[in-house]
Amino acid sequence: MLLAVLAGLIVSILYIPLGKYLRGRLAVLAALLPIGLFAYFASFIPTIQAGQHVHFHHPWVPSLGINLDFHLDGLSLLFSLLITGIGSLVFLYTASYLKGHRYLDKFYGYLCLFMASMLGVVLSDNVLLLFIFWELTSISSFFLIGFNNDDAASRKSSIIALCITMGGGFFLMVGLILMGHLSGNYSIQEMMSTNEYLKSHALYGLILLLVFIGAFTKSAQFPFHFWLPGAMRAPTPVSAYLHSATMVKAGIYLLARLQPVLGGTDYWMYPLIVVGGITMVYSAFHSIFRTDLKSILAYSTIAALGMLVFLIGIGTAESLLAASVFILVHALYKASLFLTAGVIDHETGTRDITQLSGLRKVLMPVSIAGILAALSSAGLPFTFGFIGKDLIYEATLHTAGILTAILTGLAVLTNILLLCAGFLAGIRPFTGKLPDRFHGIHLPHGLLWGAPLLLAVLGVVFGCAPFLVDGILFNPAAEAMYQSAIDSPLKIWHGFNLVLLLSGITLVVGTLLYVVRKPSAASLAAIERYNYLSPKHIIGQLARYARKISIYYTGTLHNGYLRVYLLRIIITTVLLFAIRLFMGGPIRLSIDHLSPISIYEVVVAAILIAAVYITVTASSRLTVVVATSVLGYCVCLLFVFYSAPDLAMTQFSIDTLTVVLFVLVLFRLPPFLNFANRRTRIRDGVVASAFGLMIALVAIQVLNQPIDTEVSQFYGDNAYTLAKGRNVVNVILVDFRGLDTMFEIVVLSIAAIGVVSLLKLRLKASEKE
């Protein structure tokens, strides 16, 4: 199991050295991986059908609760088969679609990475592991959307998608950690046993909010839906695979997976019904106004995702079964429609449905695929879509009270609009008169039309014979969500009842709508006038403001002037200190232990202050240097007074050297120019004084603390006995801390080398600029 999940990652790494061999005819071989994985997961069908689960445990970071725990039940199996099955077809399709593309190997690498991470999402039992794979799918989606990276719009779309899904992922992470923390366990299966505690906890609402945001961003629910139409910039196989059949269903999967842990309450149910409902009606409505083939499909995908969220929100056994069926129904017909759209785009070079018509004459097998998929999406009898639609209506009809009418109404409305959108995408390009300019089109390679055709035909096969899959896939999947046995075989025919009536109404009204309404650029323009109300526009505005703020912020805080930086740092330090002082109460100075003052020291101190004053105010460079040296000698005298002869000697010699150096080097420089005006100088003076005051207060405070003399005592006691030296300071420097001193010498030597080389440096004229 571990190998199965990681195989994609390993293979995607292998593409780096070996990819160049795959660009040519061998590209078809890339599909071996998903096909093999499909067979592997299919081998679990009997186990799952018998009601057993497969569990795999491997410790990874046990101390953080992150383990490689994989759990395969009905729900995971349904998704795994979907991922590897559609993956196989998409891999094959790509071999022809991007034939000879110079980055074909990279493309396969990203696809493998995606497939592995998506499998990881649906198989992980550990929520943290799930989160890691979740983020990996976002990353691979980012690379695939931006695959045509020389196109600016493509890059922008990929960044929007990344921001939205990763932003949601952040919320999800917090939610998952909260869940794990509260239940004391990061395994989803174990969390189910503590679900009552979770649901009654005060943080339950917060957890729900966080998890919902994560799921809604990933599954493109209103108001986060707008990244998905943008993601259609990706090559069509990606749109079919990631952005309709699998990745966007990760959010659905998460909700379905957490349904037994968090679900069953009003707080779970109503947000999902409301958000799912808004999403499905909003985007189904939008889908029929689009003229771009992929845009239509994108919006109808969002609507289908909304429908799934809506069904999970209802949360009855019937609705969950309907959801699990609809996942496959939708994956089959939508992937098929996308791949059909890809062929059309590939052959005609346009995706504008106002220009496409009559293609059945040149692309016969493709048109069969498109029409069958459109019929399945419409829910015609004997297609899989019919069964899915029946289940949806049954689920909404069996809800309680007033909800029945509202929910059923919403579902019918959405289905009518979706039917129209499906016909627009799957039937319209193939019917009517073939324009002259498309006469030269030839049927492409079999891989291109084989994949959508297979998917569409499967939709019909499952529609005619649902018993092939119901016990294998859907009942176990719905059981995993509902946590109790479900045994309701799918039926083709339910008899004459309300559900059939609703299906009929959907079909008739939808078809009428399709016939009456002609897609046109004018109606698209009409609806686009309201774009300023859309979430995309609003969030885009927010992003623009954030950009403006950051530009303003950088301009004010990082203007590149050293003194401004210093000024801000000093003011902040002083303010923080002032706050601390204000909160910490008064500072006391005990005057008992102070040493007496003698006249010498007062005189030295007065000279020192005068020297500082001259240094700060003088305009002649030489005066400043002299004042600095006076200042240094005063400090030196202070050292003499207070029993530090070594310091005094060092300070004296160093000060002398510095003055000599200053005079030698800077003697010829002009006097200081006074750049600052009076106001700036006063401001700086105030800031500097405040800083000086701060240091003084700190010093007073520290003086009150007792001094620990243990270390000094050690050096004093051992200076002679161990190191045979009487001057303790010297002994410390050259003996006890000898290594430190050695490195100090090294530092000085480096400085000396620098000085000498700078002095001797003679730049050529060309290097002076």
Add this chain to the structure above:
Amino acid sequence: MELVLIILIAVLYAGGVFLLLRRSMVKLLIGITLLGNGANLLIFLLGGITKGKPPVIDSAAKLFTDIYADPIPQALILTAIVISFGIQSFAIVLLKRVYVLVNSDDLDDLNTPEEEDI
């Protein structure tokens, strides 16, 4: 006496900070010198000051018989003085070089944004 030293330290720090905030490179360097002296005095003061008792053991004895000044702050300051000399001497020569090249002591003249280089 501690109070006098505290005032001195405050004056040195204030003067140093004021010079750091100037545009002239030489003033910046002198500001750093002032700050360094202030810091040395601060360490010296906080280590506890003792008058007339250098940390040197009498030639007759093997151990201290009297109280003595704390040797550790002194060792620290000694290191600090020497290192700051290294910095200063390098900075002075560097300043001279910069001055020769751009013919200015103004820090703002060194602010050449990268865009203008291209």
